[in-house]
Amino acid sequence: MNQFVKLWVIVGLAFLALPLLVIVPLSFTSGHYMVYTPEMLALEPDAYSARWYSEVLHDRDWMLALRNSLIIGLSAAALSTVLGTLAALGLSRSGTPGRNVWTALILLPQIVPIVVTAGGIYSAFSDLNLIGTYAGVIIAHTVLAAPVAVITIRASLERFDWNLLAASSTLGAGPLLTFWKVTLPLIRPAIVAGAIFAFATSLDEVVVIQFIGSYDQKTVPIQMLIGLREHLSPAILAVASMLVCFALSILVLSELMRRRSEIYARKTTKT
Amino acid sequence: MTDDIIGRYENVSKFYGSMAVVKNLNLDIRRGEFLSLLGPSGSGKTTTLMMLAGLQSPSSGHIFLNGRPIETTPPHRRNIGVVFQNYALFPHMTIAENLAYPLKARRMARADIAQRVQRGLEMVKLQPLAQRRPTELSGGQQQRVALARALVFEPSIVLLDEPLGALDRQLRETMQLELKQLHRETGVTMVYVTHDQAEAMTMSDRVAVFNDGKLLQCAPPPEIYDRPTSAFVAEFVGESNRLSGAVAAVDEGGCTVTTDAGIAIRTRPQPGLQRGQAVFVYLRPERILVGGAAAACENRHEAPIADAIFLGDHTRLRIELPGNRDFTIKQNFFGETRPPDLGDRIVFGWTAEAPQVVPV
Ligand SMILES: Nc1ncnc2c1ncn2[C@@H]1O[C@H](COP(=O)(O)OP(=O)(O)O)[C@@H](O)[C@H]1O
Numbered sequence: 001m002n003q004f005v006k007l008w009v010i011v012g013l014a015f016l017a018l019p020l021l022v023i024v025p026l027s028f029t030s031g032h033y034m035v036y037t038p039e040m041l042a043l044e045p046d047a048y049s050a051r052w053y054s055e056v057l058h059d060r061d062w063m064l065a066l067r068n069s070l071i072i073g074l075s076a077a078a079l080s081t082v083l084g085t086l087a088a089l090g091l092s093r094s095g096t097p098g099r100n101v102w103t104a105l106i107l108l109p110q111i112v113p114i115v116v117t118a119g120g121i122y123s124a125f126s127d128l129n130l131i132g133t134y135a136g137v138i139i140a141h142t143v144l145a146a147p148v149a150v151i152t153i154r155a156s157l158e159r160f161d162w163n164l165l166a167a168s169s170t171l172g173a174g175p176l177l178t179f180w181k182v183t184l185p186l187i188r189p190a191i192v193a194g195a196i197f198a199f200a201t202s203l204d205e206v207v208v209i210q211f212i213g214s215y216d217q218k219t220v221p222i223q224m225l226i227g228l229r230e231h232l233s234p235a236i237l238a239v240a241s242m243l244v245c246f247a248l249s250i251l252v253l254s255e256l257m258r259r260r261s262e263i264y265a266r267k268t269t270k271t
Numbered sequence: 272m273t274d275d276i277i278g279r280y281e282n283v284s285k286f287y288g289s290m291a292v293v294k295n296l297n298l299d300i301r302r303g304e305f306l307s308l309l310g311p312s313g314s315g316k317t318t319t320l321m322m323l324a325g326l327q328s329p330s331s332g333h334i335f336l337n338g339r340p341i342e343t344t345p346p347h348r349r350n351i352g353v354v355f356q357n358y359a360l361f362p363h364m365t366i367a368e369n370l371a372y373p374l375k376a377r378r379m380a381r382a383d384i385a386q387r388v389q390r391g392l393e394m395v396k397l398q399p400l401a402q403r404r405p406t407e408l409s410g411g412q413q414q415r416v417a418l419a420r421a422l423v424f425e426p427s428i429v430l431l432d433e434p435l436g437a438l439d440r441q442l443r444e445t446m447q448l449e450l451k452q453l454h455r456e457t458g459v460t461m462v463y464v465t466h467d468q469a470e471a472m473t474m475s476d477r478v479a480v481f482n483d484g485k486l487l488q489c490a491p492p493p494e495i496y497d498r499p500t501s502a503f504v505a506e507f508v509g510e511s512n513r514l515s516g517a518v519a520a521v522d523e524g525g526c527t528v529t530t531d532a533g534i535a536i537r538t539r540p541q542p543g544l545q546r547g548q549a550v551f552v553y554l555r556p557e558r559i560l561v562g563g564a565a566a567a568c569e570n571r572h573e574a575p576i577a578d579a580i581f582l583g584d585h586t587r588l589r590i591e592l593p594g595n596r597d598f599t600i601k602q603n604f605f606g607e608t609r610p611p612d613l614g615d616r617i618v619f620g621w622t623a624e625a626p627q628v629v630p631v
């Protein structure tokens with residue numbers, strides 16, 4: 001029975017990982033098409049090259065998309081993290097009135113179908129002249145990424161010892177000093193993790209941006225969609241492989257952060 | 272307000288919703304004293320303490336510190352040290368950094384800070400652990416750090432909320448002595464919350480007994496022990512034999528209570544008693560005299576012993592007195608006087624000083 005379950009787990013994981021196993025080697029093709037050539041299957045060195053990677057790095061469209069992804073992603077992540085930290089602190093305090101209502105409101109963008117959110121943002125932003133601007137896309141991505149930051153940071157606050165803040169105030173530190181010297185250092189790992197997830201959320205986002213972004217704000221995934229529609233080249237595979245690498249490093253990084261924040265939490269709860 | 276009153280609660284009440292947890296509290300804290308707030312869990316001691324620290328605000332009434340009302344002063348400007356029950360040490364700072372924290376918050380000069388931290392560490396004998404983190408310390412050591420941190424900035428009052436609650440008994444007793452010594456050395460006013468009556472008795476200059484949000488009595492330990500003014504205080508502090516009855520006579524020389532079982536008890540004059548009033552009479556087991564010593568007592572009885580338990584420093588005798596079948600006598604039998612056997616009839620009694628009469 002146990003063996004049987006194990007087998008299914010392996011099959012399931014293989015099924016999930018298969019696209020990666022197919023895509024990553026194929027991105028190193030020296031040919032023009034997204035297919036495994038007989039030479040590649042024979043593992044001939046000539047059949048492999050990094051040409052599509054260099055192609056991507058020298059292509060103006062791809063580089064614009066990469067720049068946009070970084071600008072929009074980093075800005076949205078920064079905004080989401082600041083707002084998310086404040087929101088998480090407020091929502092975790094037992095004294096905050098209407099916590100449940102606020103929590104539901106803040107998490108709403110996570111629950112509502114993305115197209116609905118996109119439509120709403122579109123109609124709101126057209127009145128504000130934010131359509132086709134960086135500011136518009138960044139704000140929209142912040143709306144989507146902030147809940148992710150809130151969830152991550154709130155999780156670490158579950159075990160936060162609020163007595164430490166009371167102690168800090170009786171020791172003569174005002175609210176601001178307490179925040180910098182006590183709150184922030186203790187939840188920093190969770191904040192960093194929240195920022196990473198917020199960045200990943202923005203990087204992944206392809207629906208809202210199609211509503212409110214213009215050609216100038218196209219991000220990497222948008223460029224991939226364009227690529228798939230216009231000229232199906234292995235360059236897309238190269239980009240996809242890079243994104244996979246990026247996603248993997250985020251995974252590793254956030255796991256490290258989670259562990260650190262767990263250690264902090266243990267330290268604060270142990271008496 | 273006189274100079275020797277450092278803090279004052281004036282008609283202070285605290286409600287959570289419609290539940291009153293502190294009820295019309297009037298209490299003075301004297302400069303330099305060790306005041307204990309004693310009461311069962313949920314009696315409002317922590318709330319009382321936290322209102323002084325500024326971490327809770329009174330629903331009504333006023334709190335004064337050094338003669339000035341402090342409602343509008345935020346906690347970080349009150350200059351009151353607090354030792355929390357779980358210590359609340361900053362886990363991301365070393366012990367030295369924890370001690371330096373209140374000094375840095377006050378923007379003291381670096382050299383001053385170093386010197387004071389050093390003195391603070393010496394005070395609680397923790398110099399070797401200055402660079403450790405709180406989690407690397409034992410409970411008792413963490414306790415000392417919390418204490419030093421609450422003292423290092425020379426607060427006008429130090430508040431301690433059941434600081435020894437988490438320690439084992441032996442460590443508790445050591446820490447009680449250390450705390451008492453620190454109080455003597457620093458001369459700082461300490462307000463100490465505890466639910467352990469023995470602890471309150473041994474450490475305090477005065478004990479304030481709370482129950483159900485009400486301050487019942489505030490007095491030095493001997494007075495709390497010997498002259499409780501309410502049934503709750505008499506029963507919460509120490510051990511007592513209770514007899515219920517009614518006041519039969521009040522005169523110049525004292526008063527007489529007749530218990531429900533018909534025993535007449537003569538006591539010293541006690542204010543506020545009226546003829547016919549229903550009362551409890553409390554008798555401490557060790558205030559009851561046995562044998563020859565009882566000969567001169569105003570109240571004297573003879574009865575068989577129902578139980579005798581030898582406990583080393585004393586023997587507990589149980590007498591089935593009418594109205595209280597667990598009437599206990601603590602007696603130290605020593606030398607010639609042989610502990611009586613079960614069923615032996617003994618003579619016992621008490622002076623008019625011993626009984627404490629309180630309204631039901
Ligand atoms: N923040 C709060 N909200 C509601 N009730 C509270 C709060 N804090 C304390 N209480 C209640 O007030 C009462 C007194 O609490 P507390 O002052 O902590 O008592 P003590 O320290 O004597 O055990 C308790 O019944 C407690 O449940």
Ligand SMILES: [Mg+2]
Nearest residue numbers: 313316317318
């Ligand atoms: Mg308490």
